[in-house]
Amino acid sequence: MISEHMKPLVAGNSAIRAMFEEGRRMAGEFGAENVYDFSLGNPNVPAPKEVNEAIVDIIENEDSHKVHGYMPNAGHPEVRKAVADNLNGRYGTDYTAENVIMTVGAGSALNVMLKTILDPDDEVIVFAPYFVEYRSYISNYYGKTVELETTGDEGFMPDPDKLASLINERTKAVIINNPNNPTGVIYPADVIAKLAGVLLAKEKEIGHSIYLISDEPYREIAYDGARVPWLPDFYQNTIIGYSFSKSLSLPGERIGYVLVPSQIEGADEFIAAATIANRVSGDVNAPSLIQLAVARCLDAKVDVDFYRKNRDLLLEIMDLAGFEYVKPEGAFYLWVKSPVDDDKEFVQAGKKEHILMVPGSSFAGPGYVRLSYCVSKDMILRSKDAFLRLGEAFK
Amino acid sequence: MISEHMKPLVAGNSAIRAMFEEGRRMAGEFGAENVYDFSLGNPNVPAPKEVNEAIVDIIENEDSHKVHGYMPNAGHPEVRKAVADNLNGRYGTDYTAENVIMTVGAGSALNVMLKTILDPDDEVIVFAPYFVEYRSYISNYYGKTVELETTGDEGFMPDPDKLASLINERTKAVIINNPNNPTGVIYPADVIAKLAGVLLAKEKEIGHSIYLISDEPYREIAYDGARVPWLPDFYQNTIIGYSFSKSLSLPGERIGYVLVPSQIEGADEFIAAATIANRVSGDVNAPSLIQLAVARCLDAKVDVDFYRKNRDLLLEIMDLAGFEYVKPEGAFYLWVKSPVDDDKEFVQAGKKEHILMVPGSSFAGPGYVRLSYCVSKDMILRSKDAFLRLGEAFK
Numbered sequence: 001m002i003s004e005h006m007k008p009l010v011a012g013n014s015a016i017r018a019m020f021e022e023g024r025r026m027a028g029e030f031g032a033e034n035v036y037d038f039s040l041g042n043p044n045v046p047a048p049k050e051v052n053e054a055i056v057d058i059i060e061n062e063d064s065h066k067v068h069g070y071m072p073n074a075g076h077p078e079v080r081k082a083v084a085d086n087l088n089g090r091y092g093t094d095y096t097a098e099n100v101i102m103t104v105g106a107g108s109a110l111n112v113m114l115k116t117i118l119d120p121d122d123e124v125i126v127f128a129p130y131f132v133e134y135r136s137y138i139s140n141y142y143g144k145t146v147e148l149e150t151t152g153d154e155g156f157m158p159d160p161d162k163l164a165s166l167i168n169e170r171t172k173a174v175i176i177n178n179p180n181n182p183t184g185v186i187y188p189a190d191v192i193a194k195l196a197g198v199l200l201a202k203e204k205e206i207g208h209s210i211y212l213i214s215d216e217p218y219r220e221i222a223y224d225g226a227r228v229p230w231l232p233d234f235y236q237n238t239i240i241g242y243s244f245s246k247s248l249s250l251p252g253e254r255i256g257y258v259l260v261p262s263q264i265e266g267a268d269e270f271i272a273a274a275t276i277a278n279r280v281s282g283d284v285n286a287p288s289l290i291q292l293a294v295a296r297c298l299d300a301k302v303d304v305d306f307y308r309k310n311r312d313l314l315l316e317i318m319d320l321a322g323f324e325y326v327k328p329e330g331a332f333y334l335w336v337k338s339p340v341d342d343d344k345e346f347v348q349a350g351k352k353e354h355i356l357m358v359p360g361s362s363f364a365g366p367g368y369v370r371l372s373y374c375v376s377k378d379m380i381l382r383s384k385d386a387f388l389r390l391g392e393a394f395k
Numbered sequence: 396m397i398s399e400h401m402k403p404l405v406a407g408n409s410a411i412r413a414m415f416e417e418g419r420r421m422a423g424e425f426g427a428e429n430v431y432d433f434s435l436g437n438p439n440v441p442a443p444k445e446v447n448e449a450i451v452d453i454i455e456n457e458d459s460h461k462v463h464g465y466m467p468n469a470g471h472p473e474v475r476k477a478v479a480d481n482l483n484g485r486y487g488t489d490y491t492a493e494n495v496i497m498t499v500g501a502g503s504a505l506n507v508m509l510k511t512i513l514d515p516d517d518e519v520i521v522f523a524p525y526f527v528e529y530r531s532y533i534s535n536y537y538g539k540t541v542e543l544e545t546t547g548d549e550g551f552m553p554d555p556d557k558l559a560s561l562i563n564e565r566t567k568a569v570i571i572n573n574p575n576n577p578t579g580v581i582y583p584a585d586v587i588a589k590l591a592g593v594l595l596a597k598e599k600e601i602g603h604s605i606y607l608i609s610d611e612p613y614r615e616i617a618y619d620g621a622r623v624p625w626l627p628d629f630y631q632n633t634i635i636g637y638s639f640s641k642s643l644s645l646p647g648e649r650i651g652y653v654l655v656p657s658q659i660e661g662a663d664e665f666i667a668a669a670t671i672a673n674r675v676s677g678d679v680n681a682p683s684l685i686q687l688a689v690a691r692c693l694d695a696k697v698d699v700d701f702y703r704k705n706r707d708l709l710l711e712i713m714d715l716a717g718f719e720y721v722k723p724e725g726a727f728y729l730w731v732k733s734p735v736d737d738d739k740e741f742v743q744a745g746k747k748e749h750i751l752m753v754p755g756s757s758f759a760g761p762g763y764v765r766l767s768y769c770v771s772k773d774m775i776l777r778s779k780d781a782f783l784r785l786g787e788a789f790k
Contacts, residue, residue, distance in 0.1 A: 001512065001567075001604045001661055001665075002511055002512060002664055002665060002668040003510070003511065003512055003514045003517075003536075003661060003662070003668075004514050005510075005536075005615060006510070006511055006671065007513055007666045009668070009675065010667050010668050010669050010671060011424070011663065013667070015669055026585070040465070042460075042464050042465040043460075045461065045465070046458075046459035046460060046463075047459050047463050051463075051511055052454045052455075052459070053449065055454050055684075056437065056451055056454055056455070056707060057448045059450050059451055059621070060447075060451070063441075064442050064447070064644070065437075065439065065644075066440035067440070067647075068435040068442050068446075068644060068645045068646070068647050068648055069437050069644075069646055069647045070435070070440075070647050071647055072648045074440065077654075099607065103677075104649070104676075104678050104682075105677065105678070105679060107674075107676075107677030107678065107679050108676070108677035108678060109677070110677060111676060111677035113400070115400075115401065115535075116396060116397055116401055117396065117398055118398050118400075119398045119399050120537075122398075131437035133674075133675065136675035139674065140510075140675065140676070141398075141400075142537070174396075192622070208396055209396045209532075232438075240696075249459070249460075249463060249464075250463045251463070251464055251465045251540055251679075252462075252464050252465050252466055252680060252683030252684075253682050253683055254499070254678060254680065254681075254682050254683075255465055255682075255685060256681060264398060269397055269405065269762055270396075270397060272405050272408070273398075273401045273404070273405050274406060276401065276404050276408050279528075280528065280532065280534075280535065281502075281503070281506060281535070281676065281677075282498075282499065282501075282502030282503035282506035282507075282532060282676075283499050283500070283502065283503060283504050283678065284500060284646075284651065285647060285649065285651060286649075287499075287647070287648050287649050287650075287682040287685065288647030288648055288649075289450075289524050289648060289684075289685070290682065311413060316724055324544065326411065340598040363404075372716065382676050
């Protein structure tokens with residue numbers, strides 16, 4: 001007797017779960033080495049050694065009550081200060097501990113921000129294709145997801161006029177994911193500036209703030225010298241959700257933060273409400289030990305070049321197999337055009353070659369598939385012949 | 396521009412926050428050793444050494460990808476199996492890993508259960524006085540909190556007839572907290588059996604399940620041989636939220652679980668929905684490293700006798716000062732009758748003696764105050780004269 005609200009989620013979940021189970025079944029039947037699983041965004045690069053060194057040092061040298069006990073709901077003050085200081089050093093900003101709320105990963109960071117601002121029937125604009133969980137997050141607060149479609153012809157950049165046309169008095173926020181999952185594109189400064197212009201004009205028109213929620217778990221995963229713009233420099237009412245899942249390969253530890261710059265309208269009230277949202281969600285606070293550990297590793301980095309090499313290897317294979325794609329500038333996803341209109345048909349054909357891909361329709365991006373290349377180089381090499389056969393099948 | 400939904404929470408939060416700030420201010424003004432802070436449930440007993448040994452061993456000997464990476468949303472299968480096996484050994488049950496969903500503490504466990512079952516305007520019954528966050532948790536899903544008042548004359552036991560009178564077709568669940576925060580009472584088997592009888596009859600009458608949500612973070616903190624009944628033995632549709640915060644002194648680490656016994660109606664669908672609720676809340680999964688660590692420490696215990704000694708010491712002081720109280724059988728809270736009707740007036744008088752207590756009205760239990768005795772023995776000893784003066788003032 002589950003809630004009406006959960007029923008569609010349970011029904012919709014079965015497709016993705018079926019894929020995972022299919023992957024496990026295939027690994028069992030054909031051997032794990034003969035299955036090419038590009039479906040999951042679970043980083044293959046280990047956490048930098050600094051993280052584990054920090055954990056052991058904290059456990060061995062700090063007081064148990066401090067390490068494992070409650071701290072203020074927004075997180076350890078010195079951790080929040082370290083995060084603020086680190087951002088200040090990189091972006092020339094002047095954030096303090098007060099601007100940072102430690103959260104249970106970026107997923108909770110987004111939920112904290114959305115809970116803070118949304119009442120039922122409020123609208124949030126997302127740029128499709130997008131991380132499909134945004135829809136669930138918005139629905140948690142009975143909000144409405146409004147999709148701004150972007151296309152391959154536009155390089156998956158959002159059109160400012162389209163954005164303007166979607167905003168009305170119920171619009172509370174726009175979510176931007178930079179670099180983007182699933183396309184791997186980075187929205188550059190000129191695009192951001194145009195979007196900011198639209199938002200600013202629309203705020204005046206509708207008479208209330210529109211928050212730009214920047215979801216930045218891939219901020220550090222950028223290639224070929226590409227730079228992810230710092231959005232608060234472009235738009236006053238920007239709030240940021242961050243995760244250490246990718247930058248420090250800690251996705252299972254659930255550690256991230258919300259940054260609420262003091263420049264946003266009603267910053268003090270927003271910070272107070274977001275801190276309460278973090279608490280009453282049941283999270284109470286971000287996990288303590290890992291908070292203390294990441295604070296010591298803010299300049300540690302996973303090996304981004306590992307992902308860059310994986311990307312280049314996979315692109316070579318795509319070229320040989322004759323598939324079209326968007327060359328990713330960031331994150332670790334490759335967005336490949338399905339050679340047939342129905343991307344699910346392409347995914348099924350891939351499965352016959354033991355290749356696991358996620359259909360683009362799962363990201364509101366039909367006609368494409370997503371390949372995660374946060375996998376072992378060896379698996380990519382082994383997958384080559386399978387991709388070539390798959391390419392042949394669609395010639 | 397925060398949501399209408401969050402505004403009352405922000406307004407209501409200021410009173411409790413003001414108390415914490417007052418405590419900090421007083422510690423600064425009078426010296427920490429001259430302030431007697433009984434306001435917080437932050438365990439003073441350190442985590443058992445097994446926990447830290449497990450963490451270091453896991454970090455040094457397990458694969459980084461396993462330790463810090465994603466696992467199934469419900470948690471590491473072997474951790475869930477260990478939890479199930481441990482419960483089976485203690486309660487003669489036959490749970491499997493499938494029945495256990497690891498969560499970000501008991502707060503998230505409660506939210507996962509409530510999200511799974513509640514639609515807007517659904518009702519959840521709580522026994523007052525109660526942990527005030529239940530109201531926020533129920534409100535997260537736009538549900539309605541219905542209070543069943545219990546009184547000191549009844550030993551704070553819920554009256555079965557009152558329970559029956561509060562149930563209607565919108566009733567989805569009853570939350571029970573055993574041992575109870577803030578009263579420290581344990582609901583014994585005969586009381587549970589009567590409540591179960593009412594729920595069973597009412598389920599038939601209204602034609603749908605009523606879940607008994609048992610919130611058990613204090614399950615292991617019981618004194619003088621008192622035993623906390625295992626509720627699934629009494630009522631089919633019991634689901635349990637647990638936390639290692641108190642039993643292993645890890646409140647800041649946010650680690651707990653939901654137990655969904657297979658005996659409940661629609662168990663498979665409930666487990667699927669609860670697993671999704673855990674994911675879409677943004678938590679995704681419980682923190683990985685600490686999951687692995689607690690699985691190795693399921694038989695480790697904090698020193699419950701430390702709390703028992705604290706309790707007895709505090710009771711002696713209460714007797715000397717002439718305060719009435721409920722002798723706690725579990726948890727680490729003492730529920731003291733305010734010598735004046737207005738418990739806030741009593742709290743204010745306590746502050747003048749540098750004693751920090753939480754007013755009972757914060758637990759929907761006016762006329763009482765809550766003292767947490769998960770504090771240092773030394774602080775209790777030092778507080779004696781202040782309590783004696785406070786007692787004098789109300790004679």
